[in-house]
Amino acid sequence: MALELDQRQSAARQWFEDLRTRICDAFTAIEREAGSDASFEYLPWDRTDDSGDDGGGGVRGVMKGKIFEKVGVNVSTVGGAFNPEFAKSIHGAEDNPAFFATGISLVAHMANPHVPAVHMNTRLLTTTKSWFGGGADLNPPIPYQEDTEEFHARLRAACVPYGPELYERYKAWADDYFYIPHRQMHRGVGGIFYDHLENESDALFDRNFAFTREVGEAFLDIFPKLVRRRMDMPFTDEEKHQQRVWRGRYAEFNLIYDRGTLFGLKTGGNIDAILMSLPPDVAWD
Amino acid sequence: MALELDQRQSAARQWFEDLRTRICDAFTAIEREAGSDASFEYLPWDRTDDSGDDGGGGVRGVMKGKIFEKVGVNVSTVGGAFNPEFAKSIHGAEDNPAFFATGISLVAHMANPHVPAVHMNTRLLTTTKSWFGGGADLNPPIPYQEDTEEFHARLRAACVPYGPELYERYKAWADDYFYIPHRQMHRGVGGIFYDHLENESDALFDRNFAFTREVGEAFLDIFPKLVRRRMDMPFTDEEKHQQRVWRGRYAEFNLIYDRGTLFGLKTGGNIDAILMSLPPDVAWD
Numbered sequence: 206m207a208l209e210l211d212q213r214q215s216a217a218r219q220w221f222e223d224l225r226t227r228i229c230d231a232f233t234a235i236e237r238e239a240g241s242d243a244s245f246e247y248l249p250w251d252r253t254d255d256s257g258d259d260g261g262g263g264v265r266g267v268m269k270g271k272i273f274e275k276v277g278v279n280v281s282t283v284g285g286a287f288n289p290e291f292a293k294s295i296h297g298a299e300d301n302p303a304f305f306a307t308g309i310s311l312v313a314h315m316a317n318p319h320v321p322a323v324h325m326n327t328r329l330l331t332t333t334k335s336w337f338g339g340g341a342d343l344n345p346p347i348p349y350q351e352d353t354e355e356f357h358a359r360l361r362a363a364c365v366p367y368g369p370e371l372y373e374r375y376k377a378w379a380d381d382y383f384y385i386p387h388r389q390m391h392r393g394v395g396g397i398f399y400d401h402l403e404n405e406s407d408a409l410f411d412r413n414f415a416f417t418r419e420v421g422e423a424f425l426d427i428f429p430k431l432v433r434r435r436m437d438m439p440f441t442d443e444e445k446h447q448q449r450v451w452r453g454r455y456a457e458f459n460l461i462y463d464r465g466t467l468f469g470l471k472t473g474g475n476i477d478a479i480l481m482s483l484p485p486d487v488a489w490d
Numbered sequence: 491m492a493l494e495l496d497q498r499q500s501a502a503r504q505w506f507e508d509l510r511t512r513i514c515d516a517f518t519a520i521e522r523e524a525g526s527d528a529s530f531e532y533l534p535w536d537r538t539d540d541s542g543d544d545g546g547g548g549v550r551g552v553m554k555g556k557i558f559e560k561v562g563v564n565v566s567t568v569g570g571a572f573n574p575e576f577a578k579s580i581h582g583a584e585d586n587p588a589f590f591a592t593g594i595s596l597v598a599h600m601a602n603p604h605v606p607a608v609h610m611n612t613r614l615l616t617t618t619k620s621w622f623g624g625g626a627d628l629n630p631p632i633p634y635q636e637d638t639e640e641f642h643a644r645l646r647a648a649c650v651p652y653g654p655e656l657y658e659r660y661k662a663w664a665d666d667y668f669y670i671p672h673r674q675m676h677r678g679v680g681g682i683f684y685d686h687l688e689n690e691s692d693a694l695f696d697r698n699f700a701f702t703r704e705v706g707e708a709f710l711d712i713f714p715k716l717v718r719r720r721m722d723m724p725f726t727d728e729e730k731h732q733q734r735v736w737r738g739r740y741a742e743f744n745l746i747y748d749r750g751t752l753f754g755l756k757t758g759g760n761i762d763a764i765l766m767s768l769p770p771d772v773a774w775d
Binding site: 275387388453456457460461470476479480483484485486487488489490 | 560745
């Protein structure tokens with residue numbers, strides 16, 4: 206890849222790729238425990254920038270297993286120039302369309318409707334500004350209060366060292382973001398969402414990067430626990446159907462409202478990677 | 491319903507409702523031939539206008555049968571005032587948000603992947619302007635040239651009495667409209683699409699209404715023939731899966747690009763009626 210990365214961008218990219226590897230290993234280990242030999246297939250893709258230059262690319266990792274009906278873990282590192290119309294809507298790109306982005310994005314749709322689906326994404330964006338953003342949210346077709354509380358407690362623990370009010374603020378942001386207006390409902394039981402953690406100094410970069418790493422660690426710590434807790438529970442055809450209908454809401458959110466989907470479509474990302482989040486088996490009754 | 495309809499609006503509404511009944515009867519007859527006792531369930535819904543006044547409503551008809559895996563036939567007659575932001579984007583409503591709309595909308599998703607899915611919609615809109623619009627397009631998971639040609643020939647025959655160039659123009663409009671930019675593909679094998687047939691005189695209203703009726707008649711004539719031709723063909727699991735994946739493209743189009751979906755969401759229509767078009771069983775691999 207011919208994109209030139211500065212030291213910070215390289216460090217972030219390295220972290221996102223290492224986290225990807227650790228997450229995929231953890232998920233694959235769960236498949237082994239369930240007696241499945243499923244594994245991730247990794248599909249690299251290249252991006253051509255609007256300018257015609259090399260625009261970076263990424264790797265889409267997908268596993269279709271016994272426990273993970275479909276899980277996608279993408280890393281991408283892209284850059285170039287936004288198209289002028291889109292640039293107007295991006296922080297710090299209003300007068301200069303140059304951009305760089307590196308991140309990890311994960312969506313897991315589970316075979317067993319008692320196991321929550323989940324989303325996690327963290328990223329470093331650079332325009333004339335530089336900032337981190339990210340979040341994670343839990344999407345159980347059949348919610349368990351215990352799971353919801355532990356998921357939130359782990360994210361809270363990741364936030365606490367960075368400020369006593371952060372968790373409440375980022376939780377509220379997730380409640381605001383992961384909302385489906387036309388259904389007047391949330392898409393799941395929430396989590397955290399944050400954006401525009403501005404890297405205005407080396408110290409702030411270090412702090413924001415450390416926080417972003419904590420979010421990744423929290424996810425990697427808590428989600429496999431929730432999977433193992435529920436993955437052997439029996440379920441009925443009706444519960445499976447309930448899950449398929451519930452996934453329709455998830456697809457509606459991602460196609461109509463999700464900013465990450467829009468960002469990918471508007472910046473010439475890989476369609477299969479962008480829409481990797483869509484569920485493997487959906488019903489609209 | 492307390493909406494006050496003028497004579498033209500009443501006549502159009504009556505036609506759309508009669509067409510609905512004839513279509514549903516024709517589809518139900520096909521189910522009987524296949525030995526199924528499936529029938530339409532009719533669900534009325536009321537709309538409250540933004541102003542708080544009665545805003546009309548509609549009836550959503552849904553059948554889940556042996557041949558028609560899921561077919562929705564909606565009629566609706568709504569009116570009131572657009573919200574000011576949305577009014578700006580609607581023909582003739584830029585300076586006056588009052589509107590009235592009556593129409594029929596149909597989407598059929600078929601059990602057998604050899605049978606084409608189909609969409610048909612015709613409508614009368616009134617703002618400070620009055621116009622008809624509509625169209626129909628064929629969406630075969632497994633296309634047959636014979637079916638495509640006969641579908642287009644029947645629509646062409648409906649257009650011919652109204653002008654020698656109409657079919658080509660409306661076919662091109664459908665090709666332009668039923669396109670999925672992020673996939674760089676059409677959603678099916680096309681049909682016709684027309685809009686803004688302005689009713690600037692009684693004579694033009696009569697002509698545009700007659701044309702709109704012809705489109706409905708053409709649909710009712712040709713689609714059951716295509717269904718009967720293919721409905722007994724054997725199909726493989728792989729062909730069924732191909733159909734489910736193909737339906738994902740259809741869902742993407744309707745959720746991201748379809749103006750009818752947007753119109754419904756922006757005017758407080760019934761969510762279940764608006765999203766009735768979404769397929770019953772979808773796969774994103």
